[in-house]
Structure formats: C-alpha cells, structure tokens
Ligand SMILES: N=C(N)NCCCC(=O)O
C-alpha cells in the first residue's frame with residue numbers, strides 16, 4: 001500500500017499498447033529516473049571492464065541486459081508481487097567511469113552511486129566487471145555501516161593483486177574486508193567452484209570473513225538446504241547482494257569473461273533469490289555479463305530475470 005497522497009508508481013510501458021520490441025531500452029521498459037519524482041529503487045548501469053583478468057567485454061553488459069529485459073512482465077507469481085507496482089523502480093542510465101584509470105573509475109562509481117542515492121533509496125547496479133562492487137560497497141556502507149555480503153560467484157574474488165594491481169575484478173572483496181566494509185560474521189559466497197591458485201586461498205578467504213556454499217553443495221543437498229545456510233548466516237543484518245553471472249554454469253550463461261564448468265542452473269539461482277524476500281536488502285549488483293561471448297541472449301535473459309527477482313525481493317508487502 002502506498003501512503004495516502006503518494007502517487008502510484010509509474011510502471012513499464014504497456015506491452016499491449018506499444019509492442020515490447022519498440023522504443024529505446026530502459027530496464028524492463030521502466031521510466032527513467034528523471035521522469036519520476038523519486039524512486040524506491042534505481043537500476044543503474046556501470047559499463048566498466050578495465051579490471052578484468054581474462055576476456056574483456058563486460059562494459060557492454062548494461063545495454064545487453066536492458067535489451068533482453070524487454071520481455072519481463074509486471075506480475076511475479078513466484079514471489080506473489082508486482083515488483084514495479086509495489087514500489088517505484090526507475091532506470092538511472094549509466095555511470096560514466098574512466099576506462100583508462102581504474103582508481104579514477106572507482107572514485108567516479110562511488111560518487112555516481114552517492115549522487116543517485118539522493119534520488120533513490122536503493123540501487124541495483126548492472127555491470128560491468130566485478131571491480132564495481134568495491135565502490136558500490138563503499139557507498140552503501142557509508143550509510144549502513146558494515147554489511148552482510150551475499151556473493152554469488154564461481155570465484156572467491158578475495159585474491160590480493162594481479163600484476164601488482166590491487167583493484168581488479170578478482171580482488172573487490174579482499175579490499176572491502178580490509179576496509180571494514182563487510183560484516184565478518186554474516187558474509188557468504190555461494191556457487192564457488194573450480195581451480196584456485198593455492199590451498200591457502202581458502203584460508204585467506206575465511207579470515208577475510210566469508211563462509212562458503214559451494215556449487216557442489218547445492219547439487220548434493222539441494223536449494224532448500226543452501227537457503228537455510230544463507231539465511232542462518234545473514235540473519236537480519238543489512239544485506240548487500242552481489243551476483244556474478246558466472247555463478248551460473250557456462251551452459252546457462254556463456255556470455256561472461258571467466259567461465260568455469262560445473263555451475264548452478266538459472267533455475268537454482270532464481271529459486272535461491274526468491275527465498276530472500278524478507279531480508280534487509282540495502283543494495284545489489286549483477287555483474288560480468290559480456291555480450292561478445294553470449295548466444296541468443298542466454299546470459300542477458302538470465303541476468304534480466306536475476307535483476308527481476310532482486311527487485312521482487314526488495315518490494316514492500
Ligand atoms: N570476478 C570474476 N568474474 N573473475 C575473477 C577471476 C580472477 C582470475 O583471473 O583468477
């Protein structure tokens with residue numbers, strides 16, 4: 001229910017009036033942020049990929065996910081909610097981040113997020129490579145203090161440096177932990193798998209504050225058990241959700257820069273997100289969609305549904 005006097009949220013363009021393939025793509029054909037007075041949630045693109053260690057191209061992720069999001073519909077039966085009706089969601093466009101200077105880009109992303117948050121209570125960012133989680137966490141923790149980080153990924157992303165560089169897509173959560181941005185008792189990776197550099201990577205990771213639900217655990221014990229572990233770990237802490245699309249198996253999400261075999265299905269990931277409805281989500285990102293390696297919008301469709309489930313979980317009821 002909207003408080004009296006508050007206008008009804010402005011929703012997506014009606015696909016029964018204007019065909020969904022017509023018009024310029026905002027996420028889910030939602031209004032732009034400058035078309036609404038204030039938003040409960042703003043979707044923002046962060047087209048930055050200068051932090052990648054392997055295949056580049058996630059800078060084109062935001063536009064690709066928006067394009068694939070045209071088919072989303074207003075009612076989400078899985079969460080029994082109208083994600084664009086229960087709250088005002090708007091598309092804030094993209095943050096301009098310097099592609100030649102990672103430190104400058106990270107500062108621009110944090111400043112951009114801060115400026116947007118004066119017009120929107122919460123942000124859902126579409127990357128971009130995983131580097132962008134660091135400035136987004138800096139911004140969100142400047143308001144909420146240390147947050148529980150629920151991180152869906154094939155990779156730990158708590159490594160130290162690459163070629164001497166401290167700020168890359170493989171290191172955001174080590175930097176965040178060192179800076180005191182994450183709640184060390186409530187943070188968790190989900191979907192981890194594949195080769196590491198050393199056994200000590202896991203010891204470092206635990207020391208930096210993360211528990212782990214591996215991809216194999218999900219297969220062995222099922223989604224409900226994984227969800228129980230997530231909910232027990234996160235509790236009622238302010239929660240930041242960071243979703244690297246490579247948490248999905250390459251069969252479900254080929255369009256990404258560092259694919260690893262043996263991942264989650266999109267069905268498993270969506271089911272997990274649907275179980276997070278009543279948690280205190282303060283912000284989120286969906287990163288690492290790289291369209292050059294995508295086929296038939298597989299990865300972008302998956303990412304658009306992931307964003308849709310996040311928005312549904314954030315909707316008041
Ligand atoms: N954040 C992502 N997607 N990947 C990190 C991979 C780091 C590495 O090259 O070992």
Ligand SMILES: [Zn+2]
Nearest residue numbers: 154155244246
């Ligand atoms: Zn990853």
Ligand SMILES: [Zn+2]
Nearest residue numbers: 130153157244
């Ligand atoms: Zn990652």
